[in-house]
Amino acid sequence: MKTFLFIIGISCCQMSFCQVTCIIDTLPKNHDFKKDVYISGDFEGWSGGKEDYKLTKSNNYYHITISKLRETINFKFTLGSWDFSECDLNSNPIENRVHTFSNSLDTIHLKIANWTNGTSKINRSTASKNVHVLAEHFKIPQLNRKRKISVYLPPNYETSNKKYPVLYMHDGQNVFDLATSYAGEWEVDETLNKLSEEKGLNLIVVATNHGNEKRISEYSPWHNPKYGEAEGDAYLEFIVNTLKPKIDKIFRTKKSVKNTAIMGSSMGGLISHYAGLKYPKVFSKVGVFSPSFWYSDESFLYTEKHANLKHVKMYYLVGGKEGEEMVENVEKMGNIMKMNKFPKNNICTKIVPNGTHSESFWKSEFENAILWLFN
Structure with a gap:
């Protein structure tokens, strides 16, 4: 050295x-x-x-x-x-x-x-055999862009005629595969394969890759002069009006709101929180990991006006080592939700003292979150 x-x-x-x-x-x-x-x-x-x-x-x-x-x-x-x-x-x-x-x-x-030099980075896929690429360049008409879409199917999908709930996730590069990740993977496929065998919980997971330099704009519903244009509404319109209908057409899904979830971390946590409030007739289960509520105070104002929901479940996760601000914002958001008639029993807030802002932290907490949301 x-x-x-x-x-x-x-x-x-x-x-x-x-x-x-x-x-x-x-x-x-x-x-x-x-x-x-x-x-x-x-x-x-x-x-x-x-x-x-x-x-x-x-x-x-x-x-x-x-x-x-x-x-x-x-x-x-x-x-x-x-x-x-x-x-x-x-x-x-x-x-x-x-x-x-x-x-x-x-x-x-x-x-x-x-x-890393491109070749030194792991080049062998760690994705399970029941993870499939729906499309390398799936068109997002709302943004005039294309993204890779990956789909996890339950282990018993090919041997049954059952229909399954669906979980939509952001930052698809980090969801299933270490070879495509830049900071580690969540191992969602390995965790769900285990839960299928041990608890009979079977889900379809649809993961959309983020847009690199467009990521922060696509995951924000609100304009920020430091970061640029807000494209979160268009991104969610893509998931709700383009991607979900396509998934429901191709795969055996349970299409109802009670069987549809959305989850993400950081800016992906912010857009997931927003999705639960804006589209309560589409998503009834929302995983909000290390949310970037710091990005805009509008997240709190919007929540005050739209928190009066009866059937949506929200799971909030934050680590103590992410900074006092992160913990305070999650606690503040939970209080705003409850003060505006969001049912207390439909909120779970978990603060992990040693948790960091990282894929390894979110990976370790995914199982608890998914079991609570789909209980």
């Missing part, structure tokens, strides 16, 4: 000036300083490498200054895409980096052990 210095200044103006300096003082000995380095995280949609977040090169180090928009940020470094991102020495994904802003001047020391 060679030692170099990367300096990243993250500054903010919230009544007073504050700054955190991240010093990456160890890099792989084969690091190529001709390559650009990017910071990517929940504050920019996990794009993998937006031009606005490219570090400036100065001799043998890189630096960038970005504004603080929230208490805690989760991030990683890349060389421009998730195919070329930081990893451990064995080229395995690492947990997200986390920084909570505290003092006006903070400094943290960081190390990059290795970079």
Whole structure:
């Protein structure tokens, strides 16, 4: 390993000036300083490498200054895409980096052990044999874009004539397969195969890939001047009016609202929460993991006006290590729901003290959430 210095200044103006300096003082000995380095995280949609977040090169180090928009940020470094991102020495994904802003001047020391190089990333699919690709380029007419759609079918689907409930999920790259993920996978297929055998719970799961640099816009119903246009309504219209009818036509599904669920994490948690409120006649079960309620105060105002629902179940999950702000926002949202006539028995809020903003955390909690929602 060679030692170099990367300096990243993250500054903010919230009544007073504050700054955190991240010093990456160890890099792989084969690091190529001709390559650009990017910071990517929940504050920019996990794009993998937006031009606005490219570090400036100065001799043998890189630096960038970005504004603080929230208490805690989760991030990683890349060389421009998730195919070329930081990893451990064995080229395995690492947990997200986390920084909570505290003092006006903070400094943290960081190390990059290795970079994935496209070929070092796992290229053998870990998806179960009952996970299928519905389409590599499924058209989203509402956004004039295309996305990969993957479908999990229960183990007994091919040997029965039964119809099944359906769960719709976002960030499809991370749902079933380590080979397509950029931060680990949820192992939804392995978990549901186990639940099928042990508890007789059988679901169809439909996972839509996110849109990389479009992700944060597509998963937000509200405009944010820092992040751009809100496309969440169009994205949900696609799921409700285009994707669901197609799934119901091709597969043996239980089409009713009581048999239709939606689930996601981070910005995917935000859009899932919104979907439960906007489309209560479509989704009756909603999994809201580590939701990005910080993105817009409109999420609280909208909930106040639309929380009076009787048959929708909401499961909220947040980790104590995601930042105090995240926990407070989930608790605040739960209180707003109850104060506006959402049935208390239809809300489950789980706060895990050691939980982090990561696929590994969401994977570990998926089983509990799905059993509560489909109980």
